[in-house]
Amino acid sequence: MMLDSVSLRKRQAIEELSARYDEPIWLLQHRLKSWRLYEDILPPSGKEEEWRRTDLSALSLEGVRLFPGPVTHVPAPRRNGRDGYAGAIVQRDGVTLSRRLASDLERQGIVFSDLHSVAREYPDLFRTYFMTEAVQPIAWKFVALHAALWRGGVFLHVPAGAQTTVPLHAGVGLSRSGGIAVFPHTLIVAEEGSSVTLVEEHASPDDDRPGLSSGVVEILVRDGATVRYIGVQDWGKNVNSFATIRAVLGAESQLELGLVGSGSRVAKDTVEAILGAPGANAKIVGLFLAGGEQHMSYATLQDHRAANTTSDLLFKSVLNDSAHLVWNGLTRIRKGAAESDANQSNRNLLLGENARVAPIPVLEIEAHDVTRCSHGATVSSVDEEQVYYMMSRGLTRQDATQAIVDGFLRQGLECLTPVRGHDGIGRALERRLLAKVA
Amino acid sequence: MTDRKVTEMMPDAYKWGFHDEARYLFRTERGLSRKVVEEIAGIKEEPQWMRDMRLRALEVFESKAMPSWGPDLSAINLNDMYYYARASERPERDWSEVPDYIRQTFERLGIPEAERKFLAGVGAQYDSETVYHNMREELAKQGVIFADTDTAVREHPDLVQRYFGTVVPPADNKFAALNSAVWSGGSFIYVPEGVQVEIPLQAYFRINAENIGQFERTLIIAEPGSFVHYIEGCTAPIYTTNSLHAAVVEVIVKKGARVRYSTVQNWSTNVYNLVTKRSVAYEDAVVEWVDGNLGSKVTMKYPAIYLMEPGAHGEVLSLSFAGRGQHQDAGAKAVHAAPYTTSVITSKSVSKDGGRASYRGLVRAYRGAKGVRSSVRCDALLLDGDSRSDTYPTMEIDERDVTVSHEASVSKVSEEQLFYLQSRGIDEQEATKMIVNGFVEPIVKELPMEYAVELNRLIELQLEGAIG
Numbered sequence: 001m002m003l004d005s006v007s008l009r010k011r012q013a014i015e016e017l018s019a020r021y022d023e024p025i026w027l028l029q030h031r032l033k034s035w036r037l038y039e040d041i042l043p044p045s046g047k048e049e050e051w052r053r054t055d056l057s058a059l060s061l062e063g064v065r066l067f068p069g070p071v072t073h074v075p076a077p078r079r080n081g082r083d084g085y086a087g088a089i090v091q092r093d094g095v096t097l098s099r100r101l102a103s104d105l106e107r108q109g110i111v112f113s114d115l116h117s118v119a120r121e122y123p124d125l126f127r128t129y130f131m132t133e134a135v136q137p138i139a140w141k142f143v144a145l146h147a148a149l150w151r152g153g154v155f156l157h158v159p160a161g162a163q164t165t166v167p168l169h170a171g172v173g174l175s176r177s178g179g180i181a182v183f184p185h186t187l188i189v190a191e192e193g194s195s196v197t198l199v200e201e202h203a204s205p206d207d208d209r210p211g212l213s214s215g216v217v218e219i220l221v222r223d224g225a226t227v228r229y230i231g232v233q234d235w236g237k238n239v240n241s242f243a244t245i246r247a248v249l250g251a252e253s254q255l256e257l258g259l260v261g262s263g264s265r266v267a268k269d270t271v272e273a274i275l276g277a278p279g280a281n282a283k284i285v286g287l288f289l290a291g292g293e294q295h296m297s298y299a300t301l302q303d304h305r306a307a308n309t310t311s312d313l314l315f316k317s318v319l320n321d322s323a324h325l326v327w328n329g330l331t332r333i334r335k336g337a338a339e340s341d342a343n344q345s346n347r348n349l350l351l352g353e354n355a356r357v358a359p360i361p362v363l364e365i366e367a368h369d370v371t372r373c374s375h376g377a378t379v380s381s382v383d384e385e386q387v388y389y390m391m392s393r394g395l396t397r398q399d400a401t402q403a404i405v406d407g408f409l410r411q412g413l414e415c416l417t418p419v420r421g422h423d424g425i426g427r428a429l430e431r432r433l434l435a436k437v438a
Numbered sequence: 439m440t441d442r443k444v445t446e447m448m449p450d451a452y453k454w455g456f457h458d459e460a461r462y463l464f465r466t467e468r469g470l471s472r473k474v475v476e477e478i479a480g481i482k483e484e485p486q487w488m489r490d491m492r493l494r495a496l497e498v499f500e501s502k503a504m505p506s507w508g509p510d511l512s513a514i515n516l517n518d519m520y521y522y523a524r525a526s527e528r529p530e531r532d533w534s535e536v537p538d539y540i541r542q543t544f545e546r547l548g549i550p551e552a553e554r555k556f557l558a559g560v561g562a563q564y565d566s567e568t569v570y571h572n573m574r575e576e577l578a579k580q581g582v583i584f585a586d587t588d589t590a591v592r593e594h595p596d597l598v599q600r601y602f603g604t605v606v607p608p609a610d611n612k613f614a615a616l617n618s619a620v621w622s623g624g625s626f627i628y629v630p631e632g633v634q635v636e637i638p639l640q641a642y643f644r645i646n647a648e649n650i651g652q653f654e655r656t657l658i659i660a661e662p663g664s665f666v667h668y669i670e671g672c673t674a675p676i677y678t679t680n681s682l683h684a685a686v687v688e689v690i691v692k693k694g695a696r697v698r699y700s701t702v703q704n705w706s707t708n709v710y711n712l713v714t715k716r717s718v719a720y721e722d723a724v725v726e727w728v729d730g731n732l733g734s735k736v737t738m739k740y741p742a743i744y745l746m747e748p749g750a751h752g753e754v755l756s757l758s759f760a761g762r763g764q765h766q767d768a769g770a771k772a773v774h775a776a777p778y779t780t781s782v783i784t785s786k787s788v789s790k791d792g793g794r795a796s797y798r799g800l801v802r803a804y805r806g807a808k809g810v811r812s813s814v815r816c817d818a819l820l821l822d823g824d825s826r827s828d829t830y831p832t833m834e835i836d837e838r839d840v841t842v843s844h845e846a847s848v849s850k851v852s853e854e855q856l857f858y859l860q861s862r863g864i865d866e867q868e869a870t871k872m873i874v875n876g877f878v879e880p881i882v883k884e885l886p887m888e889y890a891v892e893l894n895r896l897i898e899l900q901l902e903g904a905i906g
Contacts, residue, residue, distance in 0.1 A: 049507075333848075335823075348835075350835070350837075350838035350839075350840075351838065352838060353838055354805065354838075355838055356805075356834075356835060356836045357833070357835045358832065358833060358834045358835065359833045359835075359844070360830075360831065360832045360833065361829070361831060361844065361846070362828070362829060362830050362831075363818075363827070363828060363829035363846060363848060364826075364828045365818070365820065365826060365827045365828065365848045366826050367823065368789075368820035368821065368822055368823045368824075368825055368850050369823060369850060370820070370848055370849065370850060372847070372849065373847065373848040373849075374845070374846060374847035374848070375829070375844075375845070375846050375847075376843065376844060376845040376846070377831075377833060377842075377843065377844040378841075378842065378843040378844075379833065379835045379840055379841070379842040379843075380840065380841045380842070381838045381839045381840065
C-alpha cells in the first residue's frame, strides 16, 4: 500500500511534468516506462571496476528535488549575433530563454531547438532518434531516471548534405545548483554527408547545497558526415554530475569530440565512440582541471567494430589540492575490424600535494590484422628544474608554474579549437581554464 | 624432422592416455578438508605453528570466492583433486605413456635422458645428487642455506617461522590460501649478509620428486648486501597429470641486496597455473623477476615488488607465448611505498592459433612516495586472426612528485617486414621466426645462456607448428 501510494505520487508528478510541456501520450508513456526501469535497475554496488574508486554517496538523491515546480522566467542574457556562432540556445533550469539560428542554416533544413519543441513540431524526428540508437534508457540507473524526468534538451538535426562552417552554441545553466536535479539532454543527428559543430556549456553558480545533474549526449554521425562536439562541464562545486556521452559512427564518418571538465564535486562520465562501419574515424580530446576535493571519473570506450576504423583519444588532466581523477579507458578491436588504428594517451600533471590519479588504459584486441593499437599514460609533477630555470630568468614561482601548466594544456586546447579561423572560442576557453588553475 | 611430425607435437594432436590407478600408498583422500590438512601436517611431522597456519589458511580458502576478474577457471574442480601424495609413493609411469609432443620436444631441446624421464614424471630421481652435494658444500662454507622448504622447516625452524607467510599472507587470495593450507616442497634459500652467490641456484641441482610439486612454496631471504640468482622451472616441458599448480613464492631483499628470480614455465597444456609471487625490497635493494610463460592451459601470475624503503629498485621482464587453447594472463605489480623508489616493467607477449595473451599489471605510488619513477612497456604480437591480446594495466598514483609512464602497443607481423625478408631469399616461416625472435630478444637475453638457447628453440618449435 505504502509503495503504491509512493509510485502513485511519482506517477502524478511525471504526468504533471509531461502536461506542462504539452507532451503527446507516447512521450508520457516513455517517461513512465523509464521511471519503472529506474526503479528496477540496481544501483552500482561499488565493486564494479568502474565504480570502485568513486564515492557512491554521490548517487544519493537526498536533499535533491527531482520534480521542481514551474520555473519563473528569468530574462535572457543579452547576446548579440556577433558572438561568432551561427546559432545559439540558452536554457536555464530546463527552460529555453532564447534561441536563434542563422537564416542560411534554416534554409538548409537544419533544426536546432529545444527537445520539447521538437517533440511537438517534428514528432517523427523525435521518435526516430530520441534515446533509441545511441543511448537507451536501460544503459544504467541514472540514464533511466534521466529518460523519465528530462527537461529542456538540445536537438540538432542536420539533413543529408547540409554543410555548416560556423559553429553553433548551447548554453545550459542553472540559476542555482543547490537542492535540485537537472537532466540535460543533447541529441545531434548528422545525416549522410553533412557537417556540423556544436559547442555546449553546462554551468551553474557555486552553492552550498548538493545538486545533481544526470545528462545524456547522443551523437549519430551518418555515412560520410562530420560532427564536432565540444562539451564544457562547469557545474557548481556541490553538484554531483553524471553524463553518458555516446556517438555512433557510420561509414567514412568523422567525429571530433572535445570534453572539458572543471566543475562538480563528483563528475562521472561515460564516453563511448562506436565505430560501427568501415572508415569511421573518431578523435576524442579531454581536458580536465580539478582542485579542492573534486573527484572526476571517466570511462571511455573506443569500440572498433568494422574494418579500417581509426580512433585517437587524448585525455589531459591538471590536478590541484586533493583532487582525484580516474580514467578507465577501453579500446576494443573486435573480430573483423581489420586494419584498424587505435590510440589512447593520458597525461596527468599533479600540482596538489594530495592530488591523486588512477589511469587504467585497457586494450582488448580480437583482430590480428590491426594497423596499430597503442596506448600510453604518464603521471608527473611540475618539473622543479624547469621552475628553477624560469625563476632564474626572473619569473615568480607562480608564473613559472603557470607557464608550465599552460604549455601542458596547449596541445589539448589546440585540438579543441572547433573551426579554423574561429580560434576566439578556443582562446576564451583557454583563458577560463587557465584562470581556474592559477 | 618433417613438418608433419612437428604438427603432431602440438598439444591438441595428443589424446591424454593416462589412467590414474590407485597405486599411491600414502595419499590423502580426494578433496580438501580439515582432516586432509591435518594429515599433511602429520605426515610431515610439522611444528604446531605450521599446522595452525595451514588450518587458518584452509578457513580463508573456504571463505573466499573464486576470482572472477580474469581467465575462466570454471573447469577447475577443487573437490575432485588429491592435495597430497608422498613423493616416494608416486606411481612409476611408463615412458611410453608420455605424450609424443613432450618426448619430441625433449629431443629437440637436447635434454639428457635421465632428466627427460624426471621431467616427464617417469623416473623418480634425477641423478644430480653428486653435483648438488659438491655445490652444497661450497655454499655451506659461506653460510648459504639452499634446501627444499620441508627440510628447512625441520632444520631451520626459527628462520622459516620468522619469514614464512610474511610477504604473501594466507589471506592474500584464494589460491595463496590454498597453497598455505596444503603446500609441499619448493625451495628455501637464505643468503647471509654480504655473501654473493656466484652461480645461479637452480632447482635442477637439487632435483627430487618433491621439487616439481603441485603446491610448492618458495622462500628466499637475502640479507643486507648479498646477491643470489635463483632459477625456477625449466624450458623443457613438465608433464603432470595434476591439473592445478598453485605455488607461492616469497622473496625478502634487505638493504643493498639484490635478488634475481628467473622462471620459465612450460607446464603441459592441461595445467591451471595460478601462482602468487611477491617480493619486498628494502633500502637500495634490487629485485628482478624474469618470468617466461610458455606452457599451461591457463596461467595467472603477476610477480609483485613492494618497494618499502628509499632507493629500492624493481624490475620485471615478462614474456608469454599463448598457443592453441592457452590463456596466459601474466603481468607485474610495482607498489611504491617509499620515496625515491624506482621500477621498470617490460612485457612481451605473442599469441597464435587462437591463444590469448593478457597483460595485467599494477603500478601504485602511495602518498609520500616522492621521487618515484616507474615505467611500464607492454608489447604484444598477434600471429593470426584467431588469437587475442589484452592489456589491463592499472595505475594508482596518490603522490604528486612522481614520474610514472605506461606504454603499450599491439601489432602483427607486418606484410612489409615479411616482404622485406622474403625478398632477401628467406622463406615465410623462417622470416616469421626471425621477427618473433627479434621481438622477444630483450627478455631472452636476460636469461642464462643455456635457457636462452632452449627458449629460442622452443619458440621456433611453436612457430613451426603454427605454420606447418
